[in-house]
Amino acid sequence: MIERPGYMDQIRPFIGKNIIKVLVGTRRSGKSTLLQLIRQQLLAEGVAEQSMLHINFESSQYANIADADALTQYVSKQMANVTGKIRIFLDEIQEVDHWEKAVRSFMVDYDADIYLTGSNARMLSSDLATYITGRYVAIDVYPFSFAEFLDAYRQTVGPIDARTAFHKYVNQGGFPFQTDLAFNEAASLRYLDDLFSTILFKDVVRHAGIRDSDALERVVRYVIGEEGHLITAANIAAYMKSEQRKVSPETIANYLNAASKAFLIYRAPREDSIGKRTLKLNEKYYVVDQGLRHAVGLNNANAIDQVLEGIVYMELKRRGYDVHVGKVGDKEIDFIARRGDTVFYYQVTYLLGSQQTVDREFGVFDAVQDNWPKYVLSMDEFPQTHNGIRGMNLIDWLLAKE
Template sequence: MIRRELYMSRIRPFIGNELIKVLTGIRRSGKSVMLDLIQRELVDSGVNEEQFISINFENMSNAHLCFAEALHEEVTRRVNCIHGKAYLFFDEIQEVVGWEKCINSFRVEFNCDIYITGSNAKLLSGELATYLAGRYVEFVIYPFSFGEFSELYHTVFPDSDSREMFTQYLTDGGMPYLSNLRYAEQPSHQYLQDLYNSVVLKDIVKRNGIRDVDLLERIIAYITANVGTTFSATAISKYLKSEGRAVAPETILNYIKACEDAFLFYRVRRQDLQGKKILTVNEKYYIADHGIREAVFGGNMKDINLIFENIVFMELLRRGYKVTVGKAGEKEIDFIAEKQTQKLYVQVAYLLASEETIQREFGSYDTIRDNFPKYVVSYDEFDMSRDGLKHMNIREFLLSEQWN
């Protein structure tokens, strides 16, 4: 188990206070492990493990607690046996019917510190916003970064170098459990395929009452094949029509939103840098884990430029940046990343193999006159920085503690 300090450093200031800590993210991204890490931190600070109440609602032995009244009764009984503050850990809380009222009741009734996880963005909408408005703090837990992947991969294969690990990361992605399979190709692909099916069936189909599963899978396949490519719901509608499926763009948008709520895809808006406005058409989408794309649909090495983009985009999200795609006249900036007073621009390419490619990637910045850092990231080992524009190898970029 690695400590995932990127997340712990954000959660740590809230440990022990009255705010409810909500951990969200795609299924199997490591939310349960984060609960374990928090418990370890509490024990190290002197808290007795007997003060913990931990329930995983995907465990069948807890099926009888998946109703608010039953859960309230059980937790009340156990809290009354605890001396001092109780620490409540609820994993996949969305499985509990009426859980919002229950969690709010615990907050009011007991001297407690509450942590919950869930695999759907709707966790923080609707009733929760009413019951817990201003009383929770959310942390999105993503699959492993390349840095985290490398740390764990190195414990399995101590002699591996950075280049070898990145090659493995390109196909496997960052789902934490793969280390238990020693990154063996067939078992890893089988695990990722099963994970994908679980996300689709449990977190998208079941939770949204989707009946046309075939249509959903076609839309997912289209978006997955076109990660990092600008398109619209109308474009998907025309594509499906060519395959004999007449579907309204509104229906497609609803299905895509369900996928976003399950943290399978992330939507990226486009920003007009000259007009200084957010564009509402032709957005881009990226997949939460490119390893799932390889296992289910294949083609990562064929589409390596798009996979590089996907990896860089997810790294920017992990580090807390708000990300948009930049449009500067006829040119496009892959990513504009902003966080508080920080801002950086990132162009991503596989190889700067020709002068034409070099001119295109560096030339995207020609009309941008501000002094924020501007990067071109590629697989090239040789530093091609020029005119104040920084070039970095993608491994170096991903492993850098900070960009400036």
Template structure:
């Protein structure tokens, strides 16, 4: 089992800290594996196995623990005099779980680690019980660098140059389970579709009590078809209206909210660079893994620029940037990313194949008169000249660059 360095480093630094540690992300992104690695690390540090209680709440073994009182009773009976390390996988399966967690903190000497596949774990209920006493650790599917690490360990195929490997990453996405076996693309997409179906059924339809599944699927198709484009719930409602179907705009927003809650989508607001304010309209939505697109709609390269944007977006999230879509006058910057008071600007394009493309991708960045790094990221193999300080990188090089 590979230790995903960035994820694990953050978690390791929080061992024995008083906050509840909550790992969140789409199903099968690697949360459970990280908990297993944590368990091994605790034992390595001298913690006895009797001090570690590890429960996967999706396992039938623990199917009787899906209410707060039952979970509390089970754990309380196992706690002796020593400090306990409590690892609870898929905690959202437990009804009123936050009450049990709060009681553990009050009643016992315990260090708590949770995983969850729904972002609304961190909702008002949790805030009420655990205000200031939890830290969220977002877990994403594999970055390109992590994919290369997995490829080295698990694949029988000889590792190729980074640009060739990127084409494989582009086709398969980053779900860890895909890269621990030598799946052909067709089989990989079937595995990813099963993950998608579970996330839709359990973390979206059931959790949010959605009845019109056919409408939900049509909303998903609209979003998946518009990766890299700004749009609003009204745009979706207008599209359905053009198809002779009237849909309440609040229903659209509820569905988008539910899909984001299940980590199928990430919503990204626009940021006015001149006005230095976050705008409330025309967001972009990105997929939690590009493999979801291929698994549900087949491999399409007609929206290759949007697909590349999605991959860059996830890389920036991996690196813990706050990511926005930039607005500069009437022009768009694909990404304005902020971290620790610093910014980078990123434009993403498939190819720089004409003077018009050069003007479109570089000119807006050149008009931003600050000293923060600016990048144009493409799949060009040969033309990679920087223009007046704006760096032009192949996307594989950008994803592996450690300088931002």
């Protein structure tokens, strides 16, 4: 089992506290493993195993626990002989109807230390806010970062240099189950193709009540293929019409929202970097993991600029930044990343192979009159720096400790 210290550092201050710990993220991103790591820590601290109850609602063993009442009765029966604090681990809780009512009752009826995982953002909807206002902390869980991928590869397969590993990461992405496959590319891509279908149909179609699953899949594949490009629902509707499928922009917007709720794709809104206004038209979308993109037949090597941009976007999300696309006149800043009171600007390109590319990537910052750090990330081994704008090797940036 690969430890993920960055996530454990986020969770650790809340272990044992009377606040619900909610781990959210796309399916198979490692949430269940984090629950196991928490259990291991509690056991190491001397907590009795019988005070812990772990239910994975994807297991057929718990198929009969379909609603809040059944869950409440099951927990009451299992923990009847436990005195003192109980620890409840509920994995993929969104499978239980009205689960939030049961969880609220556990907080009232027990001295309970509660951990939840879920693969759909609807579990953090108004229902949860209504029933457990101010009583939970949400922690976003993503597939492996490149730094985690590199560590996991070295632990499970053997030595590898960072550059070689990055080429594998570009194609295979960072879903943790690859450790069980010894990072074999063919096996990993077959697994990811099946995972894409599972996420699409189990976490998008079913939870959003979408009837035309074929249209949904076409829309999602189109958006992933256009990753990093400015698109609108009207653009996608025109594409669907060219495919002899009539889908309204409103329906497409609903599809994109549902796929975002399942953490399959992420929306990066645009903002005017001078006026600081969020712009409603033309947004970008990024797939949660580039391995999924490659697995569904979109050759990552043939779209390396898009793929590198997507990797940087998801890394910024992992690091806790709110990420926008910037507009400066008729130019575009790839990412404006904010966390607290700090701001960072990023341009991403494959190689700075010509003076024209250098002028384009560095020149976009000319109109941004502030002193926040600005970076141009590329695969160049010896990146350039101009006028205080720092060029940095993308792999080095991914491995850098903040």
